[in-house]
Amino acid sequence: MTKRTSSNDITNVLLSLGWYYPEMHRGVARFARDHGWHVTADFDDPIPTHWQGDGVIALLGARHNHWRQLRRLKVPVVDLAESRPNIKLPRVTMDNVAIGRMAAEHFLESGYRHFAVCHRWELGVSRRRCDAFQSTVNSEGHGCEVMSWQRERGDQVDTRQKRHRWLMRRLSKLKKPLAVFAVRDVEAVEVIEACVAAGISVPDEVAVLGVDNNEMICDCLRVPLSSIDPNLEEVGYQGAALLSRLLSGERPPLNPIYIAPIGIVRRRSSDGLAVEHSAVAAALRFIHDHAHKPIRMVDVTAHVDISRSGLEKAFREHFVRAPMEELRRVRLQRAMSMLRETDLTVTEIAEQTGFQTAHSLCRIFKQHFGITPGSYRTTTSSGSTRKSKSDQISATL
Template identity: 30%
Template sequence: MSPHRIALLFNANKVYDRQVISGIGQYLKSTRVEWDLFMEEDFRCRTLGIQHWRGDGIIADFDDPAVAETLTHLPMPVVAVGGSYADDSQYPPNTPYVATDNTKLVRLAYDHLIAQGLQRFAFYGLPPSPGNRWAHERETAFLQMIDADGLEGMVYRGSPTSAGGWGRAQEDMVAWVKSLPKPIGVIAVTDARARQLLQACVVADVPVPEQIAVVGIDNDPMAQLLSRIPLTSVTQGAEEMGRMAAQVLHQMLHGGDCTNTRVLVPPVGINVQASSLHQPMRSPHVMRARHYIRQYACLGIKTEQVADYVGISRTLLEEHFKRELKQTVHQTILEHKLEMARAMLEDSSIPLADVAVRCGFTSLQYMYAVFRREFNCTPRQFLSMARA
């Protein structure tokens, strides 16, 4: 019996789509189902000619309205994957649908910011467009939560991301960041938008997370790599969505009636990093200093450079640090470097020498000496104990 020919119509250049595809692959391996899979070579999602494709079934991203419109009436099993909707009429008719639960994604981010003691909140979304309906659902969920708590929520949609208009878009975002009442927690509709927001905070010289605490959605490793400040992010259940979509299609290929199947997949959890760990600071000098340290600690900065940035003497800055944080500026810099090193040690593909250099230690030997002094163990031993 020849394997079923299945088309996967996703934009696999996006982390969310790749995770869905990964979940499909996990289902195939765990069940030993044999499918002959078709995907575009460059990982883009194109529907051109799909009506003439001689296959047995399709799993597709229905957040793309062009895909949804093209596939709705195809005479073969189709499983839709996309965002959830509060209004049931927004789902495609007579099509099984596996959805990420947009309300729960936002709820997890919102509850986390509340737990940090924040009382003001904003949402950084996307401009309205047919392909951004999922973003509008997240924005609406945010506003409903704010309204239920009797608070006023601010929404900023910004501009579409394009190289030509990026300069103006960033200027507008910096102006919005400066205009926000502070302290405030901001939920970004994706990690990509969260990264833009963190950049705007750096340009605007607004401390994160003391004055603006940021949470993204996707837990995208690329966003982490490109951000100076580690980003807190909600992890979608995208792999589970892929597994569920594959399971539904498998049932349909064997005669199952899944026409009215609808599955809402909750988020996996939240990866908490520095961007959202709001700690109220009495001293504006400490607030500015920590903002600078988060950006440049791994570049080998010294206490004098931090004091110069803040605009006060080293002695006075040390007094503020001891009063507010019960530690010196140097200890705060070292603490940040060790935090970054511990995070990098999680990736066994990164050589220890590279970890030392990228975290601002003068040599691998010096990093070993610091770990022994601070934790009484080597970096690898520390990682093993943390995992135990």
């Protein structure tokens, strides 16, 4: 393909998103600003008939006419999704396998034994997330129910009301406590609404986790939604960087470039504990509610009125970790979130997460992860560098 440029040699790029993600747009805009691009993004008309430019950054989805229109432009195209893997395009996209695996590990570490994955469309993104979630759960000896609206709808018209009734029926029949992974936040909202309508408690009976971490969705529900942050801004930025290399004459990569997710933003919808033993459940709730305080094992046993040996035996039989291991995990998890998301000092974080002193937090953090809290904060705030190290650390919790 021949590069087409305007008279003043400014690179003109079309941003054509089948689904609009502001984070992706922000990543493309950041690259464009740094490299002097002009970006056209007309969301009423994703492929303007008058457009004449150098390359396209697209997000192909379910609309087949989207690609039919784009291919007529005869310029390099980078796709930011793998919903349409049959179309041979250079791609920079979310690591959907890592997303599915992260979701499964999130529920497994909370002790769940009954799992389901829910999605609306049989697209490449959905399938890869579902398959990774299901295989991770299966590898731990558990089954996983797959709830696919497109596969199960039959002759039903695709309406929100029809999906709502279908989800109510399906969720009511599954064993509880149940962990449900919805492949996008919009599907997770429908799961929560179906649970509420069916009288199913979220998260006590059904815990729900979505993907995209759209705060305008997640924070505005009756039960705020836990969601995986897939690092969409980095997807957009690296997609623009790949298009820039293609426009400079570089050959397209043979395989997609995958951007790892940042992690799980935990809210109420997945804050359940899949434990049937009453003393273990009570101890876990006490640990989670008081982890920011300097509590010890004696405080936990006093709360549940059971001997230390009896409680530890019950944990071995009914949960995946010992009581003090769970306390340490919760504290480290909260410290990691604060390191990523706040500007608090290590001393302040230690005080707010139950470690009490910066020395104690640094010692346990490095002992567990092989890296200091300060180094972790640096790696998680340095663009694409953060993706691999943050993933490795999160996987150890």
